Amino acid sequence: MAQAVLGIIGGSGIYDLPGLEGAREEVISSPWGEPSAPLRRGTIAGLPIVFLPRHDRGHRLSPSDINYRANIDVLKRAGVTDLISLSACGSFKEEMPPGTFVLVDQFVDRTHKRESSFFGKGCVAHVSMAHPVSPRLRIHLATAAEAEGIAIARGGTYVCMEGPQFSTYAESMTYKTLGYSVIGMTNMPEAKLAREAEICYATVAMVTDFDCWHPDHDAVTVQDIIRVLTSNADKAKALVARLAKDLPREHEPCPIGSDRALDTALITAPEARDPELLRKLDAVAGRVLRA
Ligand SMILES: CSC[C@H]1O[C@H](OP(=O)(O)O)[C@H](O)[C@@H]1O
């Protein structure tokens, strides 16, 4: 049984992880290019933790400029088995007001200018995304949030837009009418790539605003979001600390097989595979390619 290594991707407002014991910076190079930032590695209550701020410190990177492939690749190389994304989002539901942490269980991908797969010409793979979030991690997150007195919603659909502009009123009303719960700009293709890399993934979607559909909120502004971000970030850090204390030290097998997603995904015949691409896939797909 493998040791659990918890990865944390910090989104808007979460550029470090105070409380990381013995924290040190680790630069891991990736054949997929530059990750957002060096990793910060340490422990919380003895559990190995790897932290990566997806926009880099200073919020240098916009959602479309993040190299999601490099980020997931370096987290895989760092041994991450379980990955939590901490993400700011807008809400489409009155009952999920700013301050709510939504443990989403579905995603809709509306992004259109991002590299969204490690696979392609010379090594084709099709992983299942039917259930994109680890049910086991969601349960651990819900338990940790309850212990910390953090208001959560269990389940919801996160629609990922390209951005960087916020939605038009018509888009916002459409997503609301379709029944989506929250909106953000980063969790796709991140969740898809984590699945391809066989890393269990879950998102804490932290509501900062009601997007622009809400009659009392004419438009979303970064200033308004930042006001909520700070208190959300404090709660998120408490949530991570509690999760780290309670997460089993051995990686628990994923009940939906996220950690073995490539067992049934590769379709390119071994003799038709491109050696160059195989080299780049050494970390994310090494388990199956070396078999
Ligand atoms: C600062 S508001 C828009 C920004 O916030 C969210 O970032 P993240 O998901 O990394 O927390 C959203 O996706 C946008 O990137």
Ligand SMILES: Nc1ncnc2[nH]cnc12
């Ligand atoms: N309303 C919103 N739309 C997209 N991304 C967001 N991040 C925070 N609030 C958002």
